[in-house]
Amino acid sequence: MKWDTLDEEPCSLSRTVAVVGDRWTLLILRECFLRVRRFEAFQSSLQITRHLLSERLKKLVRFGILRRIPYSEAPKRYEYILTQKGLDLYPIIMAMVHWGDTHMGDERGRPLLHQHKTCGKLFDPVMVCSECGEVLHAKQVHVHAGPGREEAVG
Amino acid sequence: MKWDTLDEEPCSLSRTVAVVGDRWTLLILRECFLRVRRFEAFQSSLQITRHLLSERLKKLVRFGILRRIPYSEAPKRYEYILTQKGLDLYPIIMAMVHWGDTHMGDERGRPLLHQHKTCGKLFDPVMVCSECGEVLHAKQVHVHAGPGREEAVG
DNA sequence: GGCTATAGTTCTAAAATGGAACTGTCAAAC
């Protein structure tokens, strides 16, 4: 597999995997959603090597998920902020958190609770159909080849 | 980072990442949701090395995401089927597909279209609040430390 | 016996990662 062209495969999952499909990137994104923005902060909270952190941040900037913004002119210092494209990764992160809550929990209960500011309640994220609003299940979905692919699949 | 104990971290995202947080595993799961079940079928559609495929399938079985079921007694042959725990990964996969459709598309259009059997329409997956049903956005969510973690975060 | 199909395992070279030390810039403290 040529990972460097995975983002050009005729498959939206592959393209997403090309960007966020590794362990460190997902953990870095978690920190971003918890409002972490600076190199040292990522490094100390994740215990990631500085080299890899530098690589991953560059990659996320390159793909337009983070924006590198100066917060100090002299010395030059930057912080990493989620773009709209990055913020749109939220459902992926939340889906993973919810699966972990459901299937990987221990006797101590959930590590984090999420409160919806709009309605004020503690909630779980639920994936629904954009058309009818019903909860989605794999077995109720039929897959067709779209215009971006010739042959039929699945 | 000790990746072998990532599934015991007091963070549901980490625990999920421990299981599905690598490129091959996510691609293998895509194939599972497209009804692929056999070793040779995974291998030829993904072009993954047989060694890694073997490793990843074992890991998915160990975590209870796939079940290894004999479909032939002599010679012993097995196929890999998603358990309920595995089927519950569907929102993660769909969230990734949707993000790819939205942000990584090219001029040819979507590779795949999804039809909801329940309502009959082509749809997008949308993540909503389990309590009020509103669409979720990162900025409308407040995070609290839960019982599974002592100190407050974010 | 020879051929094919399936599901792996083994081997070696190449690539990625971990861990630690090093670089460079500037502000504030002494």
Next chain:
DNA sequence: GTTTGACAGTTCCATTTTAGAACTATAGCC
């Protein structure tokens, strides 16, 4: 005006993972 410390990286080398290909094993079919 020299030292200390914070920050944002880069460099180096040992270890671990992965890629790619060949090999093993079982059994059905001709």
